[in-house]
Amino acid sequence: MLTLTQSHLRQLEICPRRYQYGYLEQVPVPTDPEMLERQRWGTQFHLVMQQRELDLPIEGFLEEDAALDVAVQGLLAAAPELFTPQADRFRQSEHRRTLAFNGYLLTAIYDLLLLEPNRGQIIDWKTYQHPPKQAQLAKHWQTRLYLYLLVETSDLAPEQVSMTYWFVAPPGAEARSEDRAEPPSSIAIAYSEAQHRRTEADLRRLTDRLTDLMAPGDDLPKVDPESGHCAECSYAVRCQRWAERFGEMGGTVLPAIADIAEVPL
Numbered sequence: 491m492l493t494l495t496q497s498h499l500r501q502l503e504i505c506p507r508r509y510q511y512g513y514l515e516q517v518p519v520p521t522d523p524e525m526l527e528r529q530r531w532g533t534q535f536h537l538v539m540q541q542r543e544l545d546l547p548i549e550g551f552l553e554e555d556a557a558l559d560v561a562v563q564g565l566l567a568a569a570p571e572l573f574t575p576q577a578d579r580f581r582q583s584e585h586r587r588t589l590a591f592n593g594y595l596l597t598a599i600y601d602l603l604l605l606e607p608n609r610g611q612i613i614d615w616k617t618y619q620h621p622p623k624q625a626q627l628a629k630h631w632q633t634r635l636y637l638y639l640l641v642e643t644s645d646l647a648p649e650q651v652s653m654t655y656w657f658v659a660p661p662g663a664e665a666r667s668e669d670r671a672e673p674p675s676s677i678a679i680a681y682s683e684a685q686h687r688r689t690e691a692d693l694r695r696l697t698d699r700l701t702d703l704m705a706p707g708d709d710l711p712k713v714d715p716e717s718g719h720c721a722e723c724s725y726a727v728r729c730q731r732w733a734e735r736f737g738e739m740g741g742t743v744l745p746a747i748a749d750i751a752e753v754p755l
């Protein structure tokens with residue numbers, strides 16, 4: 491059964507051909523060294539937070555990387571309630587949930603899951619300099635799939651679960667003052683029965699469409715060039731959407747490096 495993560499759903503919704511190249515065929519894309527370093531740092535941050543949760547030593551990592559030390563200590567100071575053990579609270583980092591759905595295996599890995607008898611909190615660490623708006627985050631497939639899966643795989647009702655993103659500044663992020671890094675910030679997203687039903691309907695629509703499109707030997711369709719998605723797509727040359735990405739004059743359009751985080755699942 492084919493696995494679908496939030497990243498797959500996002501790409502599928504943007505452009506089925508991008509999903510084909512990125513996940514079904516795993517076509518490599520040119521990578522920017524600065525972007526790779528940003529991703530490495532984000533992955534390292536997640537690893538340290540996981541090791542800490544498992545009671546494994548993290549001092550070696552923090553001594554080697556001052557920015558990592560500042561980020562971890564800043565987060566511990568900003569959200570002590572997340573890290574305080576509670577007798578009736580289950581907690582686990584890198585917690586995986588899967589659900590068989592319409593012929594696919596929906597999968598999520600939570601950076602941290604906190605479960606109490608009548609409450610479930612999904613915590614996600616982001617190493618972005620510029621957090622998106624709450625409304626944007628609520629529409630993101632990561633938020634929608636993660637909350638949906640928690641409700642479907644537990645006894646909790648939609649109103650009893652939430653997802654909170656914590657943003658820590660990556661190295662080189664602009665700080666408000668020269669000697670102090672930007673403190674971590676958070677955005678919490680609540681959930682409801684209506685959102686749950688909407689997500690389920692959208693998941694059914696997307697998975698039905700993928701099943702229809704997956705005829706053996708056929709390429710998945712490209713998005714309409716007028717959508718604007720080709721302008722930020724790494725497969726533009728392969729897709730002969732060169733002009734949409736680089737412009738008639740050949741100039742490049744790249745995302746802000748400071749906003750590129752770890753490789754999402």
Ligand code: SF4
Pocket residue numbers: 505506507508511712713719720723724725726727729731
């Ligand atoms: S260049 Fe455009 S059509 Fe091709 S994969 Fe990317 S988004 Fe899809």
